[in-house]
Amino acid sequence: xxxxxxxxxxxxxxxxxxxxxxxxxxxxxxxxxxxxxxxxxxxxxxxxxxxxxxxxxxxxxxxxxxxxxxxxxxxxxxxxxxxxxxxxxxxxxxxxxxx
Numbered sequence: 001x002x003x004x005x006x007x008x009x010x011x012x013x014x015x016x017x018x019x020x021x022x023x024x025x026x027x028x029x030x031x032x033x034x035x036x037x038x039x040x041x042x043x044x045x046x047x048x049x050x051x052x053x054x055x056x057x058x059x060x061x062x063x064x065x066x067x068x069x070x071x072x073x074x075x076x077x078x079x080x081x082x083x084x085x086x087x088x089x090x091x092x093x094x095x096x097x098x099x
Contacts, residue, residue: 008056009033010066013099015040023073023080023091030099031057040099047072047079059083059092067092 013030029046032038041049049055050072059067068083070093083093 007054008058010058010060011070011093011096012038012060013097014093015099021094023082023094024075024077026081026093028099029081043081046070047081050081057081059096061092062095 009031010033011029011031014026015028015030017025017027019025026043028040028042030038030040031046046055046057050057050070057070059070061067070081070083073080073082081093082091
């Protein structure tokens with residue numbers, strides 16, 4: 001299946017670009033939805049599907065529940081993803097397991 005097959009998904013893991021540990025360093029995400037096996041996509045693909053196909057992506061909480069929704073942000077050098085921070089300045093997206 002592809003991102004186009006889903007209207008909502010949970011991001012369960014992240015892969016960072018070498019030497020980066022911030023949101024701009026996100027390279028790939030692992031995601032799942034109830035109807036399919038877990039898959040991986042590039043950040044660029046996920047941004048495209050969020051913007052053009054209205055896919056809703058959420059961060060998976062440590063207990064497995066749906067957490068904050070991801071949003072696309074215009075950064076200084078490129079677009080990137082972030083979750084809506086809970087007010088403490090830390091983005092929960094960066095707390096996901098790495099793969």
